Amino acid sequence: MRLVTTDDYDDLSQRSAALLIDAVRDRPDGVLVLPTGATPLGMFKALSAAGAAGTADFSRARFVTLDEYAGIEAKDRRRLFHWLRRELLDPIGIAEDRIVAFDPTAEPLGETARVEAAIAAWGGIDLAVVGLGPNGHLAFNEPGSAFGSRARRIVLTPESLRSNAAYWGSEADVPREGFTLGLGTLRDARQLVLIASGARKRDILSRTLHGPIGEDVPATLLRVHPHATVIADRAALAP
Numbered sequence: 001m002r003l004v005t006t007d008d009y010d011d012l013s014q015r016s017a018a019l020l021i022d023a024v025r026d027r028p029d030g031v032l033v034l035p036t037g038a039t040p041l042g043m044f045k046a047l048s049a050a051g052a053a054g055t056a057d058f059s060r061a062r063f064v065t066l067d068e069y070a071g072i073e074a075k076d077r078r079r080l081f082h083w084l085r086r087e088l089l090d091p092i093g094i095a096e097d098r099i100v101a102f103d104p105t106a107e108p109l110g111e112t113a114r115v116e117a118a119i120a121a122w123g124g125i126d127l128a129v130v131g132l133g134p135n136g137h138l139a140f141n142e143p144g145s146a147f148g149s150r151a152r153r154i155v156l157t158p159e160s161l162r163s164n165a166a167y168w169g170s171e172a173d174v175p176r177e178g179f180t181l182g183l184g185t186l187r188d189a190r191q192l193v194l195i196a197s198g199a200r201k202r203d204i205l206s207r208t209l210h211g212p213i214g215e216d217v218p219a220t221l222l223r224v225h226p227h228a229t230v231i232a233d234r235a236a237l238a239p
């Protein structure tokens with residue numbers, strides 16, 4: 001696992017965008033998995049700017065969403081796919097046929113099988129970017145998720161309901177269940193990148209980097225992945 005220390009959030013956003021741009025340069029039709037949340041927003045801005053300036057070409061890249069709430073309407077304002085579309089996929093001009101996203105209304109077994117099959121049909125994931133949950137979750141793989149787990153429907157932990165409340169107003173506004181790619185799905189990605197910023201992530205990042213490897217902290221998956229990078233700013237890495 002490679003650790004990239006950045007000065008601050010802006011530096012983190014630029015460095016993570018550069019890594020993604022390099023991946024697309026190496027493989028223009030690469031399959032990319034991207035997260036939502038607060039952390040990737042600066043990276044999305046940098047990617048959108050690179051697309052607009054013509055310094056990156058996403059015209060053949062393919063995208064898979066990392067996770068989604070379940071049991072909400074397809075048009076629900078909280079749908080994570082809308083968030084990713086608005087912040088990145090629309091600005092860089094990605095058409096529907098190059099996106100695989102969980103349908104929040106779908107029957108779980110069929111939907112998770114569909115997403116895994118779509119990834120396999122595209123030749124697997126080239127690069128997956130993930131954020132770091134305050135409880136160590138990766139996507140909606142909550143503590144206790146097996147490292148071999150595949151895409152599935154899950155119940156959010158109280159801690160994730162609390163952290164997701166920041167996006168939608170209050171805990172009562174956060175859907176109780178979700179779809180997620182599994183830790184095994186992410187482990188199969190040819191490259192796995194974790195981004196973490198700010199003092200709020202300090203404790204969990206320390207456990208991720210230095211604590212026991214295992215399912216109690218799903219983010220420790222980064223340490224067993226053959227080609228993993230953690231990009232974190234100084235505030236998140238401070239002792």
Ligand code: PGA
Pocket residue numbers: 036037038039040131132133134137138139163
């Ligand atoms: P954040 O979320 O980027 O909003 O901190 C990360 C996560 O919970 O996975």
